Amino acid sequence: MSSTTPLFFGSIVALITPMDNHGEIDFDELKKLVDFHVAAGTNAIVSVGTTGESATLSIDENVKTILKTLEFAAGRIPVIAGTGANATSEAITMTKLLNNSGVAGCLSVVPYYNKPTQEGMYQHFKAIAESTDLPQLLYNVPGRTGSDLKPETVGRLAKIPNIVGIKEATGDVSRVKQIKQAAGEDFIFLSGDDATGLESMKLGGQGVISVTNNIASADMAKMCKLALEGKFDEAEAINQRLMALHRDLFIESNPIPVKWAAYKLGLIKQPALRLPLTTLSEQAQPAVLAALKGANLL
Numbered sequence: 372m373s374s375t376t377p378l379f380f381g382s383i384v385a386l387i388t389p390m391d392n393h394g395e396i397d398f399d400e401l402k403k404l405v406d407f408h409v410a411a412g413t414n415a416i417v418s419v420g421t422t423g424e425s426a427t428l429s430i431d432e433n434v435k436t437i438l439k440t441l442e443f444a445a446g447r448i449p450v451i452a453g454t455g456a457n458a459t460s461e462a463i464t465m466t467k468l469l470n471n472s473g474v475a476g477c478l479s480v481v482p483y484y485n486k487p488t489q490e491g492m493y494q495h496f497k498a499i500a501e502s503t504d505l506p507q508l509l510y511n512v513p514g515r516t517g518s519d520l521k522p523e524t525v526g527r528l529a530k531i532p533n534i535v536g537i538k539e540a541t542g543d544v545s546r547v548k549q550i551k552q553a554a555g556e557d558f559i560f561l562s563g564d565d566a567t568g569l570e571s572m573k574l575g576g577q578g579v580i581s582v583t584n585n586i587a588s589a590d591m592a593k594m595c596k597l598a599l600e601g602k603f604d605e606a607e608a609i610n611q612r613l614m615a616l617h618r619d620l621f622i623e624s625n626p627i628p629v630k631w632a633a634y635k636l637g638l639i640k641q642p643a644l645r646l647p648l649t650t651l652s653e654q655a656q657p658a659v660l661a662a663l664k665g666a667n668l669l
Contacts, residue, residue, distance in 0.1 A: 381414035385422035411588035420453035455480030476506035526553030
């Protein structure tokens with residue numbers, strides 16, 4: 372699929388999944404978040420990606436949350452479904468359940484823990500893509516999965532018609548050129564690393580699937596719009612103001628800090644997460660508060 376695919380560009384939020392203090396999904400709060408992103412100019416929502424705590428939600432909860440996000444979006448903003456799993460069969464099941472749902476596409480993470488070979492990753496994503504007509508975005512985040520999807524494997528996968536792009540979260544900006552060379556200029560490159568997102572756009576990336584966007588949504592939307600227009604100096608000014616956030620939203624495991632930040636800004640009622648994740652520690656809170664103030668959000 373060519374880069375005319377209209378939905379995968381700019382500032383895309385890796386949306387948190389709001390929960391109550393018992394770890395149950397709070398759909399009223401989810402609706403508020405969707406409305407917030409529409410108003411802020413976010414280009415698309417990733418529902419139940421890894422920032423949305425996909426690893427601790429059941430398949431039923433994953434699918435219900437994605438369908439609810441679609442319902443709340445009501446056609447105002449594209450919704451990309453997080454459908455990754457470390458079992459290929461589970462990823463296929465989830466993808467098939469969303470086939471006629473109205474999602475813009477699927478984001479599928481490299482299988483975590485089991486450490487497949489490059490051939491294993493190729494066969495995993497090939498099997499998922501062949502189970503659906505939905506556009507597929509690969510998601511490489513070796514710091515979380517323990518495996519690195521290499522550019523040459525991405526190049527092989529790009530030959531499958533509905534594998535249209537990648538969320539690349541190594542933070543290595545040289546990957547933009549390597550992946551474009553291996554997969555073709557039309558292959559969509561989205562950064563999954565806020566700290567280097569703008570740098571990747573300067574090198575030809577089309578946008579950022581962002582954690583920071585959960586709380587600095589209007590700023591991220593403006594920064595990405597400027598970058599896509601080639602106004603890199605103006606984009607850089609915004610990016611520098613957000614740089615402490617890009618860093619300190621990872622002071623503890625994502626999405627612990629960003630949920631706490633969203634709570635402090637009144638975007639969600641509780642900073643609650645599902646075990647084994649726990650709320651941001653008292654030691655880490657001052658750094659996140661300082662980053663929020665530095666970004667002019669508090």
